[in-house]
Amino acid sequence: MKSTPRAPRKATAKARRQTKVWDLRLYVAGQTPKSMAAFANLKRICDGHMAGKYHIEIVDLLKDPALARGDQILAIPTLVRRLPQPIRKIIGDLSNTERVLVGLDVRPG
Amino acid sequence: MHKGFMAVERAHPKVSYRSRGNQSGRRVLKGVEKTPTGIRGVDEVTGGGLPKGRSSLVCGSAGCGKTLFALEFLVRGATEFNEPGVFIAFEENEKELAQNVASLGFDLPDLVARKKIVLDHVRVERSEIEETGQYDLEGLFIRLGYAIDAIGAKRVVVDTLEALFAGLPNEGILRAELRRLFVWLKGKGVTSIITGERGEGTLTRHGLEEYVADCVILLDHRVINQISTRRLRVVKYRGSLHGTNEYPFLIAKDGISVEAITSMGLDHPAPTQRVSTGVPRLDGMMGGRGYYRGSSILVSGTAGTGKTSVAAAFAEAACRRGERTLYFAFEESREQIIRNTASIGLDLETWAKKGLLHFHAARPNLYGLEMHLLTMHEQVRELKPRNVVIDPVTNLISVGDELEVQAMLSRLIDFFKTRLITALFTSLTAGGDDVEKSEVGVSSLMDTWLLLRNLEHSGERNRVLYLLKSRGMAHSNQVREFRLSRHGIELVDVYVGSGSLLTGAARMAQETRDSAEAALKSRHVALLRREAEQKQRSTEAQIAVLRTALEAELEELNKSIEQETLNFQATARARQAIARERMADKNSGRAKASKGSGRGNTK
Numbered sequence: 001m002k003s004t005p006r007a008p009r010k011a012t013a014k015a016r017r018q019t020k021v022w023d024l025r026l027y028v029a030g031q032t033p034k035s036m037a038a039f040a041n042l043k044r045i046c047d048g049h050m051a052g053k054y055h056i057e058i059v060d061l062l063k064d065p066a067l068a069r070g071d072q073i074l075a076i077p078t079l080v081r082r083l084p085q086p087i088r089k090i091i092g093d094l095s096n097t098e099r100v101l102v103g104l105d106v107r108p109g
Numbered sequence: 110m111h112k113g114f115m116a117v118e119r120a121h122p123k124v125s126y127r128s129r130g131n132q133s134g135r136r137v138l139k140g141v142e143k144t145p146t147g148i149r150g151v152d153e154v155t156g157g158g159l160p161k162g163r164s165s166l167v168c169g170s171a172g173c174g175k176t177l178f179a180l181e182f183l184v185r186g187a188t189e190f191n192e193p194g195v196f197i198a199f200e201e202n203e204k205e206l207a208q209n210v211a212s213l214g215f216d217l218p219d220l221v222a223r224k225k226i227v228l229d230h231v232r233v234e235r236s237e238i239e240e241t242g243q244y245d246l247e248g249l250f251i252r253l254g255y256a257i258d259a260i261g262a263k264r265v266v267v268d269t270l271e272a273l274f275a276g277l278p279n280e281g282i283l284r285a286e287l288r289r290l291f292v293w294l295k296g297k298g299v300t301s302i303i304t305g306e307r308g309e310g311t312l313t314r315h316g317l318e319e320y321v322a323d324c325v326i327l328l329d330h331r332v333i334n335q336i337s338t339r340r341l342r343v344v345k346y347r348g349s350l351h352g353t354n355e356y357p358f359l360i361a362k363d364g365i366s367v368e369a370i371t372s373m374g375l376d377h378p379a380p381t382q383r384v385s386t387g388v389p390r391l392d393g394m395m396g397g398r399g400y401y402r403g404s405s406i407l408v409s410g411t412a413g414t415g416k417t418s419v420a421a422a423f424a425e426a427a428c429r430r431g432e433r434t435l436y437f438a439f440e441e442s443r444e445q446i447i448r449n450t451a452s453i454g455l456d457l458e459t460w461a462k463k464g465l466l467h468f469h470a471a472r473p474n475l476y477g478l479e480m481h482l483l484t485m486h487e488q489v490r491e492l493k494p495r496n497v498v499i500d501p502v503t504n505l506i507s508v509g510d511e512l513e514v515q516a517m518l519s520r521l522i523d524f525f526k527t528r529l530i531t532a533l534f535t536s537l538t539a540g541g542d543d544v545e546k547s548e549v550g551v552s553s554l555m556d557t558w559l560l561l562r563n564l565e566h567s568g569e570r571n572r573v574l575y576l577l578k579s580r581g582m583a584h585s586n587q588v589r590e591f592r593l594s595r596h597g598i599e600l601v602d603v604y605v606g607s608g609s610l611l612t613g614a615a616r617m618a619q620e621t622r623d624s625a626e627a628a629l630k631s632r633h634v635a636l637l638r639r640e641a642e643q644k645q646r647s648t649e650a651q652i653a654v655l656r657t658a659l660e661a662e663l664e665e666l667n668k669s670i671e672q673e674t675l676n677f678q679a680t681a682r683a684r685q686a687i688a689r690e691r692m693a694d695k696n697s698g699r700a701k702a703s704k705g706s707g708r709g710n711t712k
Contacts, residue, residue, distance in 0.1 A: 103239030
């Protein structure tokens with residue numbers, strides 16, 4: 001199994017219980033190009049469409065393999081929209097912005 | 110009970126063929142190492158188990174028992190071989206799995222709590238998943254790896270991987286990842302089972318066999334004549350010998366059982382001890398001592414020839430010897446058999462109450478052949494009888510075809526023989542058929558074959574019994590009349606005089622005629638004898654009369670002789686006296702006179 005080169009990035013902002021806050025969790029397994037791309041894409045999309053109303057947590061399964069079970073993670077990278085309900089999953093490197101927005105249920109604009 | 114049995118079974122199948130792989134450490138050349146599945150019979154079919162450290166594919170259509178097979182592989186590994194296991198379930202969650210196998214006595218929650226098994230339900234919901242760009246299945250690998258490391262698993266089951274094809278849209282990525290998964294599993298050194306749904310014309314719907322190619326086991330569930338039979342076949346097994354047949358299997362109350370295979374083989378012992386048939390004269394036909402212990406006996410005949418009676422007599426005799434006997438009845442209920450055999454003086458009820466005689470009555474079409482076979486095996490294992498009666502085997506034909514029944518019976522016979530159980534099978538022959546053709550074609554498997562027949566003659570039917578064959582003993586070639594009475598079964602010599610074979614009333618009539626004739630003849634002889642005696646007596650009487658006459662005559666004669674002699678002497682004396690008187694010639698006269706007087710004195 002791959003070793004963790006360095007500590008994963010983690011968004012540290014606290015989750016705010018607001019109606020229009022996106023609580024997102026990005027599951028990665030180490031610093032793979034796909035993971036890096038996914039994070040960069042996610043950041044870009046969030047800043048572009050829901051600036052200030054999102055919260056990203058990055059989970060590195062290499063560090064915490066037990067967490068894969070909780071959100072039923074299979075594919076890497078997987079973005080889980082924990083809030084607003086219902087839970088949605090977007091798998092892949094998030095390179096297709098349109099699909100990500102549909103998946104996150106964000107109206108462009 | 111089950112554990113004890115497993116031990117027995119595992120100790121015993123060494124007799125059947127096995128790969129020379131992991132069994133002997135002496136061999137320099139090592140074949141494929143194997144991991145025993147612990148599933149009854151599967152290790153015999155595969156020659157020791159699944160390839161160790163590799164992946165095996167278990168495929169079959171819905172409801173064929175794939176998941177159960179895989180789960181039992183894990184449970185047996187955890188409980189019997191100390192090999193913990195991981196179960197990745199794509200279809201059912203942990204709770205459902207535990208419930209599904211609880212009926213088989215597998216306590217999954219307990220095994221999970223004891224860290225022997227990890228159950229991980231992977232839920233893939235297509236509607237929840239949006240796909241954007243590149244991804245891989247590292248998440249699955251991590252989960253699997255984590256679970257394996259958590260309990261030090263040696264066995265892994267992925268059930269059913271094909272759910273991924275429905276859940277993940279990109280088949281290209283999926284296939285690449287599956288290939289990677291199998292390589293990865295091999296690298297982990299775990300023995301794994303991948304289950305797959307059977308596809309049209311392919312082993313699995315999505316061609317998993319492309320990736321998992323070391324061992325492929327196909328499970329099948331067929332319904333023929335409304336009765337279902339499950340079958341198992343090892344389609345391929347790289348680097349190992351394996352049974353290539355389709356083996357029927359069962360999902361029994363303690364797991365999967367490819368029962369049949371465990372008792373195959375022709376290496377059972379042959380005891381010389383004999384057991385009574387329960388009919389003294391039948392014993393007599395077999396050298397006076399009855400059947401061999403551990404032999405198989407076939408009693409065949411048309412309807413109403415007394416097969417059940419012969420069987421019951423055998424069972425009764427066995428119970429009287431104090432041996433436990435198991436009676437499988439496929440035609441009559443326990444009560445019916447007891448009542449009916451009581452009418453011929455066989456008291457089965459006492460033995461049933463004493464616990465020596467056990468009945469197992471079931472309609473043949475209650476379940477499939479394999480289930481019957483299993484039930485019999487289980488009953489035999491539980492009760493450990495020394496004698497078994499199956500009455501009649503022919504009824505099983507309604508469940509399977511002739512070939513299947515024959516195969517089942519040969520396995521059953523082997524099973525009994527290895528356990529030294531004397532087994533009596535009755536077989537119904539349809540009227541009009543060749544009576545020497547046993548209905549299920551099993552006669553060649555039998556050691557002793559009794560043939561019962563009805564002979565119709567002068568308006569009545571009589572039962573006769575032949576001893577068609579009896580291996581390994583001198584036996585009578587004579588036909589016997591077979592009679593059922595209140596005192597039990599009697600065998601009577603048939604009438605074979607004057608070139609005809611007579612039974613029943615005709616035999617009795619003929620015997621009466623014969624005895625009348627004999628009486629007549631003996632009277633005639635007596636008459637002649639008396640006549641002879643009379644003749645002798647009358648002759649003797651005549652002889653006596655003659656003798657009396659003779660004696661009387663002789664007496665008369667003697668008297669005359671005496672008289673004559675006296676007369677003669679008197680005359681001589683007179684003459685002497687005259688001569689003395691005359692004195693004519695002194696000398697000559699004296700000499701003559703002395704001579705004469707000398708004679709006279711002697712008289």
